[in-house]
């Protein structure tokens with residue numbers, strides 16, 4: 481449960497995340513970015529701090545974090561890399577690692593990841609492997625990073641064979657989320673993280689799902705209070721699941737709702753469709769699948785469609801998909817067991833269907849129906865691909 485901390489400045493809320501090796505807090509509050517040095521001294525005392533940001537976030541916030549540290553008498557250096565998913569690579573991991581070594585960061589150093597999910601994953605993986613592991617502090621600046629990536633301790637990079645295939649679990653010492661920073665995030669980027677918030681409501685908390693719909697306008701406008709409320713609730717919900725199942729063998733699977741189809745959409749689009757957009761469409765289609773197989777309450781996919789539309793999400797993206805490719809991506813999904821894809825299906829908004837585990841195997845003909853919903857009816861065009 482979150483609790484309010486005594487604080488000299490604005491309110492700071494703390495949500496504890498328990499892991500097998502201990503526990504770390506996610507701190508959230510407007511204006512916390514300016515107080516990073518305080519939290520570094522309290523949760524991750526070090527001789528040197530390596531602040532890692534992409535080039536855009538470095539100019540918006542990373543430099544200020546370093547200046548605040550210097551002003552507070554802490555030794556901090558800024559390390560930057562080019563913005564974008566392409567930087568979540570072994571090459572960038574290696575370049576940053578070398579830069580830290582050259583700058584003289586040693587075992588008594590701490591990595592401070594200031595940025596979106598790319599920075600969190602990349603800088604987190606640098607920290608996980610640097611001199612066999614030094615602490616990391618996560619300072620998420622995008623809604624994706626605050627709402628989703630800040631909990632769970634996953635770090636890593638993408639490789640040619642797929643996204644996030646090389647990495648490590650490396651929990652942060654503390655996460656400092658300042659919802660005021662989403663003001664500078666473009667609305668479509670805000671929506672990306674909010675898709676995961678809708679997912680948290682859909683799988684665990686119907687009241688939160690309704691709250692998100694009601695606050696959609698303010699959330700899309702980057703309102704600090706509305707963002708703060710969503711970050712806190714999502715972090716609480718995700719932390720609860722991750723605490724129960726740190727290594728993804730059981731209940732953590734429910735976080736994959738919308739993701740089996742979402743990943744297929746992402747991959748079949750050649751990653752031109754972003755994750756949140758793909759997952760949003762995936763949630764609608766997986767809810768419809770659940771309705772077809774008779775486990776999901778009828779009307780659930782319609783509620784999801786309506787909720788996601790408030791964030792400009794939920795429709796199958798306007799991209800030409802190849803049916804065979806979508807099928808193949810569904811079949812090779814890493815969560816697929818015995819060659820048949822498994823889906824996390826809802827019972828209703830706020831409740832996941834649990835039968836033989838948290839995901840259900842679905843028959844191939846039902847999957848084909850689903851693929852047709854992604855691609856449109858291939859027969860209509862006769863060329864195996866469809867533009868929506």
Ligand SMILES: NC(=O)c1ccc[n+]([C@@H]2O[C@H](COP(=O)([O-])OP(=O)(O)OC[C@H]3O[C@@H](n4cnc5c(N)ncnc54)[C@H](O)[C@@H]3O)[C@@H](O)[C@H]2O)c1
Nearest residue numbers: 536563596597598599621622624625628629634661664665
């Ligand atoms: N580790 C996990 O559990 C986990 C969970 C979800 C997503 N992820 C990863 O996160 C990544 C996606 O995260 P993302 O969407 O934050 O991408 P990102 O880090 O690339 O950020 C998106 C863009 O927004 C910019 N940005 C970030 N914060 C900003 C701010 N406050 N103001 C203005 N611009 C800002 C960035 O410079 C970037 O251009 C993916 O690689 C995904 O795999 C990891």
Ligand SMILES: [Zn+2]
Nearest residue numbers: 676739755759
């Ligand atoms: Zn996701």
